[in-house]
Amino acid sequence: MPKQVVPESQRRRRRPTKQGALLSEELIVRTALRMLREHGGSGLTARRLGLALGCDPSALYRYFRGMDALTLAIGDELIGRALAGWRAGGRWRDDLRALGLRIHRSYLDHPQAAALTASRVTGRDREIAADETILGILRTAGFPDPVAVRVYHAFIDQALAFAALDAASLALPAEARTADERMWESTYARLPADTHPHIAATADLLAARMTDSAYPVALDMLLDSAERQLGESI
Structure with missing residues (x-):
């Protein structure tokens, strides 16, 4: 059964990660993109992502129901980057x-x-x-x-x-x-x-x-x- 995603207003991490950053959906997606670039699709796992972010992997499920939901967020990020700054x-x-x-x-x-x-x-x-x-x-x-x-x-x-x-x-x-x-x-x-x-x-x-x-x-x-x-x- 997929884990329940915590509402935005309740899911902000009060303490910074070991790298000194506050965990957020944006930070997770950005870090996942870096990991994909460095290690390919097989290298993107919750455990590795948690290590890269300096947090317990379980913390990721406060933002995403699972790795597939993160994959969709990555796709949405790429579309967003294409639209950024564009005007008809x-x-x-x-x-x-x-x-x-x-x-x-x-x-x-x-x-x-x-x-x-x-x-x-x-x-x-x-x-x-x-x-x-x-x-x-x-x-x-x-x-x-x-x-x-x-x-x-x-x-x-x-x-x-x-x-x-x-x-x-x-x-x-x-x-x-x-x-x-x-x-x-x-x-x-x-x-x-x-x-x-x-x-x-x-x-x-x-x-x-x-x-x-x-x-x-x-x-x-x-x-x-x-x-x-x-x-x-x-």
């Missing part, structure tokens, strides 16, 4: 493009955390604020509600899917990631034209492009499609 400019396409790139970048700044959270629905405040913002941009631009929801669905799933894909690559050991990137020159570029004519014809282009994320291109394709749908609905 009033041009729906530019606003969505900027927001998509910010979401993607926020996850890539913490690839180990992205691998854990990109597929989750947190239901927390900052995720909800992001969803409200995206839907608001689309509906204000004149998209009918069924089209707005379809574009929103594709937009957010695309951003998170590419974030998960690109984060998984960044989370690889440097040696493995370098070997993958070199494969386009060491293997694909050497395939003979008589057996692989299309790869051979585009080998230089593949080598130049395939080590970069395709997200900006895919995002523009999605926005092109959305713009056509908006024109058809007016």
Whole structure:
């Protein structure tokens, strides 16, 4: 049975941790992000997190029902960081493009955390604020509600899917990631034209492009499609 989370007004730790900091949800999430960066997903446990914070692991359950709830809070933090300081400019396409790139970048700044959270629905405040913002941009631009929801669905799933894909690559050991990137020159570029004519014809282009994320291109394709749908609905 999950432990009962203590209400915010009652859960503040009166004494600082061994590191001299007052325990808070924000501090726990920030420390968890650091641990994920240093040790990966398997290294994030209540015991290790308690040691890093200088508190008994049981103290964490005053803030989160369990480690899964903490995982959702980490995902919400990444969305919040993407929204921080962003302001809509009033041009729906530019606003969505900027927001998509910010979401993607926020996850890539913490690839180990992205691998854990990109597929989750947190239901927390900052995720909800992001969803409200995206839907608001689309509906204000004149998209009918069924089209707005379809574009929103594709937009957010695309951003998170590419974030998960690109984060998984960044989370690889440097040696493995370098070997993958070199494969386009060491293997694909050497395939003979008589057996692989299309790869051979585009080998230089593949080598130049395939080590970069395709997200900006895919995002523009999605926005092109959305713009056509908006024109058809007016």
